[in-house]
Amino acid sequence: MIGGGQLARMTHQSAIALGQCLRVLAGSASEPAAAVSPDVVLGSHDDLDDLLRAAEGAVALTFDHEGVPLDHLRALEARGVVVRPPSAALQYAQDKMLMRERLAKLGLPVPAFVDLSGDVAAARAALIEFGAAQDWQIVLKAVRGGYDGRGVWLIDGDEAAALAAFDAAAGGDTVLMAEQKVPMARELSAMIARSPHGQGAAWPVVETIQRKGQCAVVLAPAPGLDPETAQRAQQMALALADELGVVGNMAMELFETVDGDLVVNELAMRPHNSGHWTMDGAVTSQFEQHLRAVLDYPLGATAATSDVVVMANILGAEQAPAMSMDERLHHLMARMPEAKVHLYGKDERPDRKVGHLNIVGRPGQSLDDVRERAERAAHWMSHGVWTDGWDPHEGEN
Amino acid sequence: MIGGGQLARMTHQSAIALGQCLRVLAGSASEPAAAVSPDVVLGSHDDLDDLLRAAEGAVALTFDHEGVPLDHLRALEARGVVVRPPSAALQYAQDKMLMRERLAKLGLPVPAFVDLSGDVAAARAALIEFGAAQDWQIVLKAVRGGYDGRGVWLIDGDEAAALAAFDAAAGGDTVLMAEQKVPMARELSAMIARSPHGQGAAWPVVETIQRKGQCAVVLAPAPGLDPETAQRAQQMALALADELGVVGNMAMELFETVDGDLVVNELAMRPHNSGHWTMDGAVTSQFEQHLRAVLDYPLGATAATSDVVVMANILGAEQAPAMSMDERLHHLMARMPEAKVHLYGKDERPDRKVGHLNIVGRPGQSLDDVRERAERAAHWMSHGVWTDGWDPHEGEN
Structure with a gap:
């Protein structure tokens, strides 16, 4: 399991009952899962070599977070590592914009949304158009990397706050999308x-x-x-x-x-x-x-x-x-x-x-x-x- | 926990939920608990130095079996190790004869029993007297070390079988006791x-x-x-x-x-x-x-x-x-x-x-x-x- 957090820690508890031992790729030996499993590979989920070391001899590779770069997942798959969920699925949990587009195509109910990637000026204009249409009852989200409320900005009718958040994110290279705030x-x-x-x-x-x-x-x-x-x-x-x-x-x-x-x-x-x-x-x-x-x-x-x-x-x-x-x-x-x-x-x-x-x-x-x-x-x-x-x-x- | 068997393995699962990690003293890294906990001391429960190494820095010391010699337990306690259960209690789980005598003194219901330790000729005579009184509906037990049916001989009225089992045990230095077979x-x-x-x-x-x-x-x-x-x-x-x-x-x-x-x-x-x-x-x-x-x-x-x-x-x-x-x-x-x-x-x-x-x-x-x-x-x-x-x-x- 890639990631040494609490989800991996609790997965190890279940692995024991199945007669197994969970190997974890952890950043340090003190991470929650690394502290309780004897099979720890120290390294980074951002490093392909570390991922390959963790995968060596494993039946399958899975995750306690969404942080592994998609290119690395594809590289692992290309080398025969059994990645579960596969990159073709996991990308939708990693990228909120991709997820929204796919769900909308499949006819699943999603809030109105707008893509704010690409050219900053064009994205800003798109945000203004979308926000105005929603009376600025919108949510701004980082397309990648948010969790537990991080990377989410609730815009409660406040156009200036929305634009400030957009400008700050664009300045920091964070790609955003905007969604209708669902009642x-x-x-x-x-x-x-x-x-x-x-x-x-x-x-x-x-x-x-x-x-x-x-x-x-x-x-x-x-x-x-x-x-x-x-x-x-x-x-x-x-x-x-x-x-x-x-x-x-x-x-x-x-x-x-x-x-x-x-x-x-x-x-x-x-x-x-x-x-x-x-x-x-x-x-x-x-x-x-x-x-x-x-x-x-x-x-x-x-x-x-x-x-x-x-x-x-x-x-x-x-x-x-x-x-x-x-x-x-x-x-x-x-x-x-x-x-x-x-x-x-x-x-x-x-x-x-x-x-x-x-x-x-x-x-x-x-x-x-x-x-x-x-x-x-x-x-x-x-x-x-x-x-x-x-x-x-x-x-x- | 002294012993790397399945009881320690499953105790480790519970330790994880309490925010802990179970240290185990195991004979080898492949024992059930040693295979799933990162905190393994390799050694023998018969070796006081190994026991002391396992106890070092631990809050308390406990057991997944009854096999630790009583003298070692007392030595650990003398050095300030918190042994739970303490040797004063655990001895009754280690020694069936001691347990029977104590329970009988406390007025708890126990089968009729006879001590077969000490002089072999005298013990043999005691067995014959006890067996005859019970129509040889008795059970012979090793006083120490038996588990899962090992060290127990069911004597179904067969005097010769009882004496043969006694002689074999006495020859091998196993101390026995005999009990009435309870209907x-x-x-x-x-x-x-x-x-x-x-x-x-x-x-x-x-x-x-x-x-x-x-x-x-x-x-x-x-x-x-x-x-x-x-x-x-x-x-x-x-x-x-x-x-x-x-x-x-x-x-x-x-x-x-x-x-x-x-x-x-x-x-x-x-x-x-x-x-x-x-x-x-x-x-x-x-x-x-x-x-x-x-x-x-x-x-x-x-x-x-x-x-x-x-x-x-x-x-x-x-x-x-x-x-x-x-x-x-x-x-x-x-x-x-x-x-x-x-x-x-x-x-x-x-x-x-x-x-x-x-x-x-x-x-x-x-x-x-x-x-x-x-x-x-x-x-x-x-x-x-x-x-x-x-x-x-x-x-x-």
Whole structure:
């Protein structure tokens, strides 16, 4: 697996059960996955020689991020390395503009969008035309390299802010695109896996709650989601994975609009934050499933094992809490013996994902109850402060 | 963790979630745990220097087997190493005679037994007296070092066989004891964990099914077990762990007699085969719990997540199947996407435990259904032959 982050770390846990050991290409021995696997190749995902060293003798090569240059992926494939997902698929997760164009061609619901690459003056003019048509209710996005809210600018009607962001990006050689801001009710994620044989398997569609531009909480399954809408989301994801030739996991992030329609937001072709709930709440976790797909095993059952599962991320606080992470874990375990904590072995930095936890509902427990505990636990682990959980009216206007 | 076997391997999986990495003392880099953890000390559990090297800088030292000499444990403790469970407790899991005497003194129900250590002629005479009194319905056991049916001789009324086994053992310097053969209905296991603070937590009592002297199948919870009997078993285990000062997991193997009484058979103070079902079927797995106890975290919830969970061991076959383990795994996954397989990365040898699998019942699924699938899956994985599962009338007279 290329990348030594938490996704590789948790994939190694699943590899162990399958009688395997995950080799990781990591930048340093202290990265989350490199710290727990004995098979570490130190190097950079930007360096083809390092990638080749990592691939040597491996059955297949896969990823914990989208950062490997497309040319390198093609070079690996040309030398016979089994790259999963293949570059022909992964390029759509790497390049938001390419993804938008392909999805639009396939007739999938996407927001209105405009390409801002190429000649800067022409792109600026295109932005002004597009923005005006949308009353500047638009989102600017870096075509490549954004994640967890980085590389995304929400333009809330402010033309000057949009143009300033464009000019700054153009000055720094960041290629942008612009999209219509969808009048959404909430965000969903449809996670599926696809094997080289074309077997597909979909987990229940979940609701994702974003804070500061990154995933904070996942409700599984998405509460109150119309079953037909859920099925439509799963079918869209399965059909798209088939169309693009995805191998491995794919998360299709969706907006559910105020009218109940679905609009595709982003794609990820790897284990994904919106699938962490499966580690404790589904028959097959996303990490085992990704390995099954990449290693060409039949896929595992995707049913949830409970009516309600809530995942909450543990994030680095602005101010490091007085208590150490280890002390906070002690207190959490004493208060909530049912909490399933997953720590990544990362230093705490503001808003950095350093772990997550799952609360799996027991029969008769309500979503509000389960979510309250998950949010309270994650807030404690992040900030070292006990609160009453979350505000059920958060986000209401 | 001293020992590089599958118990350490699976403990490492749980350590990862707690933000840790398990150091193992292993005999070779290819042992199950050494193959998946980057923190391996190569050496022998019989060598005090190796034990000291493994303990250096570790928060605590624990075990995946009972094989460390007691004197070494005491020497480690004398040097300030935090040994969990401590030698004062672990000696009872290492020495069956010591365990029997202690349990009898504490008033716990044990079979009639006789010490056969010391002078060979006197011990032989004691055996003849004890055997005759029991109509030779006795079991001979090596006081130390037996496991998975090794070091146990079932004497089914055959005096000559008993004396032959005694003479062979005495010639080989194996110290024996003899026990009454209990007229049992079935075997149970009461698994608990105890923290250094004395917190105790008990999983549901399970039924264990032995074949060829070793655990083959576990039914969780033990079907049809009288709730008062189950509670009595849990209380016995918790009270004993407290009395002995156990830290970590303890499995109390029990006979349920034909009269519905309980008799203590064996003790293990570590993760145990009878607790493998917890990996997929309980809120907290035995491996996470053992770590929590040994590292002095509050213990996790022990509830089963399903009404029925069946664990079945994958054993090496007498004749290696034509299909490789990997091919068999492919076929199993295709047939049973719900099977949770745990492979240990071990070579297959006759009757050697090379993995296990859990089937977690879904609402409405019967024990017979779940067990049939688990046994069929394990038989396939062991032998490469599909059968109809197991004979529900097995063991009936």
